Amino acid sequence: MKKPRTMKLSLPLEEYMNPGHLACQGCGATLAMRYVLKALGQRTVLCIPACCWSVIDGPFPYSSLDVPVFHCAFETAAASASGVKAGLEMAGDKETTVVAWAGDGGTFDIGLQALSGAAERNDNIIYVCYDNEAYMNTGIQRSSATPYGAWTTTTPVKHFKDQPKKDIVAIMAAHRIPYIATASVAYPEDLFKKMKKAKDIKGTRFFHIFAPCPSGWKSRPEDTIKLARLAVQTCYFPLYEIEWGEKYILNIKPREKKPIVDYLRLQGRFNHLTEKEINLIQEEIDRNWHRLLRLCLQPEEKPTA
Amino acid sequence: MKKVIMGNHALSYGAMLARVQVISAYPITPQTQVVELLSEMCASKVLDAQFIKVESEHSAMAALIGASLAGARTFTATSAQGLALMHELLHWASGARLPIVMGNINRAMAPGWSIWSDQNDSLSQRDTGWMQFYCANNQEVLDSVIQAFKVAERFYIPAMIILDAFSLSHTYEVVDIPDQALVDTYLPPFQPAFRLTPDDPHAFGGLTSPDHYFELRYKLQKAMEKVPEAVEETGREYEKLFGRYLGTVDGYCLDDADIILVTSGTAGSTARVAVDNLRKKGKAIGNLRIRLFRPFPFKIVRQLLRRAKKVAVVDRNISYGHHGIFYQEIKSALYGFSSIPVFGFIAGLGGRDITPETFEEIVDYTLSHETVDSEIIWIGVKK
Numbered sequence A: 001m002k003k004p005r006t007m008k009l010s011l012p013l014e015e016y017m018n019p020g021h022l023a024c025q026g027c028g029a030t031l032a033m034r035y036v037l038k039a040l041g042q043r044t045v046l047c048i049p050a051c052c053w054s055v056i057d058g059p060f061p062y063s064s065l066d067v068p069v070f071h072c073a074f075e076t077a078a079a080s081a082s083g084v085k086a087g088l089e090m091a092g093d094k095e096t097t098v099v100a101w102a103g104d105g106g107t108f109d110i111g112l113q114a115l116s117g118a119a120e121r122n123d124n125i126i127y128v129c130y131d132n133e134a135y136m137n138t139g140i141q142r143s144s145a146t147p148y149g150a151w152t153t154t155t156p157v158k159h160f161k162d163q164p165k166k167d168i169v170a171i172m173a174a175h176r177i178p179y180i181a182t183a184s185v186a187y188p189e190d191l192f193k194k195m196k197k198a199k200d201i202k203g204t205r206f207f208h209i210f211a212p213c214p215s216g217w218k219s220r221p222e223d224t225i226k227l228a229r230l231a232v233q234t235c236y237f238p239l240y241e242i243e244w245g246e247k248y249i250l251n252i253k254p255r256e257k258k259p260i261v262d263y264l265r266l267q268g269r270f271n272h273l274t275e276k277e278i279n280l281i282q283e284e285i286d287r288n289w290h291r292l293l294r295l296c297l298q299p300e301e302k303p304t305a
Numbered sequence B: 001m002k003k004v005i006m007g008n009h010a011l012s013y014g015a016m017l018a019r020v021q022v023i024s025a026y027p028i029t030p031q032t033q034v035v036e037l038l039s040e041m042c043a044s045k046v047l048d049a050q051f052i053k054v055e056s057e058h059s060a061m062a063a064l065i066g067a068s069l070a071g072a073r074t075f076t077a078t079s080a081q082g083l084a085l086m087h088e089l090l091h092w093a094s095g096a097r098l099p100i101v102m103g104n105i106n107r108a109m110a111p112g113w114s115i116w117s118d119q120n121d122s123l124s125q126r127d128t129g130w131m132q133f134y135c136a137n138n139q140e141v142l143d144s145v146i147q148a149f150k151v152a153e154r155f156y157i158p159a160m161i162i163l164d165a166f167s168l169s170h171t172y173e174v175v176d177i178p179d180q181a182l183v184d185t186y187l188p189p190f191q192p193a194f195r196l197t198p199d200d201p202h203a204f205g206g207l208t209s210p211d212h213y214f215e216l217r218y219k220l221q222k223a224m225e226k227v228p229e230a231v232e233e234t235g236r237e238y239e240k241l242f243g244r245y246l247g248t249v250d251g252y253c254l255d256d257a258d259i260i261l262v263t264s265g266t267a268g269s270t271a272r273v274a275v276d277n278l279r280k281k282g283k284a285i286g287n288l289r290i291r292l293f294r295p296f297p298f299k300i301v302r303q304l305l306r307r308a309k310k311v312a313v314v315d316r317n318i319s320y321g322h323h324g325i326f327y328q329e330i331k332s333a334l335y336g337f338s339s340i341p342v343f344g345f346i347a348g349l350g351g352r353d354i355t356p357e358t359f360e361e362i363v364d365y366t367l368s369h370e371t372v373d374s375e376i377i378w379i380g381v382k383k
């Protein structure tokens, strides 16, 4: 008789996020939170500025999370977290992990100054940006994380966004903070592992988590994981770590790089794009990917001048 | 122990004696010495506090909101543009019921750039739900920080301690630095009823429907209404320990005064020189200095002003399209209780000097007018 196979659990069973939250179906941002909390555990405080997550958590007096949440002002995630960390320490709690949890708008745009300040001070916080590539809370307006070509309510089809996405990771790397990681809801084990690693590092740690948004991307809720995986497989959103702004580590190198059109065609926000524009997008991805591969070469592998 | 210190350092010593735990601040003239001395105190461990050296005033207040929510006693100081930049978070601090104490050095708002005193910066924040204490001397500045923490932590309402630029912030005076052990008996450690902690997880400040929001604000107002009495009470307690009473208002020669000059800040001390001069000339003048502006101490102001024949309010500020701001408050305090004429003077904007002569001019005007025929009487405007 054949021995029954058992499934090996790769993530802890403990849940710190409960059903009853207010996200749309297929929301990537909720998965990101669920996995992050599995890695950080209950002794965590979240500072959540205005963003979808300030709604997802639930209205007063409810919360869908088993960790304390400080709903803070839109541009203050980083400064709020720095303050909470200092306050907890002075109140005698040196253990709790303090997390700033913000959207791309709260990170790339309005909260960038405070984030830069906290990173420059190397305050002892984890900053997580879940990136759904627009201001979703206020109805899908462009942010500087919105990619080239995308429709949003402030970049209509006739005048779609014609600037590339801001390279937030490079900006953070320039701060020489101890740890930076990109992560994706399609790779929970990778996300979990890196968040666990980050938990034990002291100083400012920055996570950029790719979080598809069916409502804003005009994609099918059931495609959320597929899209997040395609973003990695097309090398549009590579998974990597940076230590002290210098040491780049590539986590996943796709065996075969898929064409970006596979990813774009699953999303209504890119419906209007012509072949010419898709080619431009592909070229930009190729350039960025090669730049990243060069950065990931170990010093001894780097060509000398 | 007595020391000769500047007004700004009186704020720092007040914060030190209050054993603040988290400080976060950004430099702006004329506030800088407050935080310079505090950073020295933190560095030399005279004060066991964390100082977060943020990149803006907005982040300073954001960090303190976080720290206060986590259960720490918090302090900052700013001025003019810095205070205006914090505006969003001033509402946040009071709405979240966090007893943060902040020094604000009154400085005129740009443009044009001015570093000199007027009150438009702090008075623009009057509806943000912060207590506002206007100080007249360095001793009062130090004492006010300690008292403000006591009242703030009782009601969970933030407090602003306000000093005139230069005439107080940079003026050296003898100040009695109270004994730390005595201050500790007056102001025990901050033990908030609720705080941000994994031991008892809650969500603070989430989406609040019309079903709940109204009551939260009602409660803030109800707490505010208790403050004037609490200031008097904690002021008497302070007097027992330290020999100095700290009330909501400060009266001078009021008992037989025909005309009462209403002032705030250092203009009060100048007014008293004028009162003495005028009394020598046989004129029955008194001075009422408003120390607590928010919440406004209606009851005592009414009681004290009703006895006079005329009231002259001197404002170093203006609500454009309306009048002087203290003038509005005094009129609203007296409305329905007294029909004595109340004259409103605006003087000293942008740091223009307010001298004893300024007050004598104001008194002459008030003496020679029986009714109010202009709601702003400008003093010292160059023609």
Ligand SMILES: Cc1ncc(C[n+]2csc(CCOP(=O)(O)OP(=O)(O)O)c2C)c(N)n1
Pocket: A050, A051, A052, A053, A074, A075, A102, A103, A104, A105, A106, A107, A132, A134, A135, A136, A137, A138, A143
């Ligand atoms: C100072 C300020 N400006 C504007 C807003 C309105 N606002 C709330 S959330 C939001 C967009 C958030 O976008 P993002 O950070 O990307 O998070 P998402 O909603 O996409 O999850 C905006 C513009 C605000 N709350 N505060």
Ligand code: SF4
Pocket: A022, A023, A024, A025, A026, A027, A028, A029, A030, A052, A056, A132, A136, A137, A212, A213, A214, A215, A216
């Ligand atoms: S709009 Fe997008 S990010 Fe926001 S809850 Fe819905 S799916 Fe999630």
Ligand SMILES: [Mg+2]
Pocket: A103, A104, A105, A131, A132, A133, A134, A135, A136, A143
């Ligand atoms: Mg977004």
